[in-house]
Amino acid sequence: MATAGGPSTKKGILERLDSGEVVIGDGGFLFTLEKRGYVKAGLWTPEAVVEHPNAVRQLHMEFLRAGSNVMQTFTFSASEDNMESKWEDINAAACDLAREVGAKGDALVAGGICQKSTYKHRKDEVRIKKIFRLQLEVFTRKNVDFVIAEYFEHAEEAVWAVEVLKETGKPVAATMCIGPEGDMNNVAPGACAVQLVKAGASIVGVNCRFGPTASLKTMKLMKEGLQAAGLTAHLMVQSLGFHTPDCGKGGFVDLPEYPFGMEPRVATRWDIQKYAREAYKLGVRFIGGCCGFEPYHIRAIAEELAPERGFLPPASEKHGSWGSGLDMHTKPWIRARARKEHWENLRPASGRPFCPSLSKPDA
Structure with a gap:
């Protein structure tokens, strides 16, 4: 078993994907922990990893039992610009919790960084990359198995994130919170994917902001863009666990129900089985969920793809x-x-x- 901070003896993420294995990411920590009373909506900063570690540990365990074989560190927005002095302790604790639970199964640990609010006001590449590197130092010290740049609505900033993450020499995944219309600078999904792969990402896709239908449509456009450019990469999708056919370019954050009235839109487990099957047919092998996903949604993915994986989750x-x-x-x-x-x-x-x-x- 791998220990906190120690090297993993399991197959790496690229080995798994190269062999055609289905990798299932864990689900929506932010919304789930907010509903359980451990996280405050807004910046969604994850103080719970130090204030209520048992709650985070339990949710990791539930996702692991449901079929996840990637434990992503609960580090969304846990950076110097959002949390001042707390951010480093939170990142370290999040890595330890993910490693502890991941060691109980065949799960890898992924360290995650996300977009910075400062990008919209000051497109300061040097400053933003510095913030990314500070977070990355913790992931390097804790020896996560791979790194993810997630939840980027601007391709330019996502490229900056990938350029920093690849400095570790570990595999890099990059996902954008965009729909079929592209990023907020009108860069089309296919072009976004091309930029991320050229920057050094081995895995590209989308996460959050949009429901299963729109997310899969965006993935199709990303795949077509890569094919047209003669590039190859593994594909990754982590949609919302909500149905959002009426949201605009900004995604579900622009719906009047966000964030406290989304429950009527929750996808059923059968909706998610369909999502998993369609993602698989599209060629996506890294499949998971984001906000709104609960452990039973992850179980639905694992059950739908059990014939391909060769087993059912506990x-x-x-x-x-x-x-x-x-x-x-x-x-x-x-x-x-x-x-x-x-x-x-x-x-x-x-x-x-x-x-x-x-x-x-x-x-």
Whole structure:
């Protein structure tokens, strides 16, 4: 077993992806821990790793049992510009927690950095890269298995992040929080992917901001852009666990329901099984979730792709595939739901008779 800070003896992320293995990332720590009372919405800074480490540890464990084989450090926004003196302790503690839980299974640890609010006001490449490097120093000291630049809405800043992360010599993944319309500077998804690969990313894709349907559409455009440029890279998708067909270019943050009224939009486990299958058919092999994803969503990915992975996750011991288990129910009409056709074709009602099905995003 790998110990905190020690070298991993497991296959690396690129070895796994090169062999065609399906890698499942963990889910939405921020929204889940906020709902559980451990994180405050806003900058979503992850003080919980030092204030409530057992809560973070438990969520890592739930995602591991559900099928995740990547434990991403809970370090979103945990940088000098957002947290002053706390940021280094938080990054170190997050690495230790991810390594501790990852060692209980066949899981890798990924250190993650994200976009900086200062980019929009001052496009200071030197300053922003310095902030990235400070966070990266902790990941290097803790010897994470690979690094992720996630949640970037501007390709330029994402490229800066990749250029810094590749200095470690570890594999670099880069995901942008964009939809099919491209980044906030109108760089198309395909062009974003090309820039990230040329900067040194081995894995590219999208995370957050958009639901499964839009995220997969964006991935298709990224794949086409890479093919047109004669480039190759592994593909990664971590969509929202919410349905957001009505959001604009900025994604779900512009919906009036964000962040405290998103529950009516939560995807079912069957929606996520469909998402996992479509991602796989598209050629994506690093599949996970972001905000709104719960452990049962990750289990849905693991169950849908069990034939390809060759095994089911431990959490499936308490879940019947496509409703099996309901056939033991005392009510005959519920027993009749123990079949794939019922759940695969279900159009679930919201139960809110006076609510619109779609919203108008804020300007």
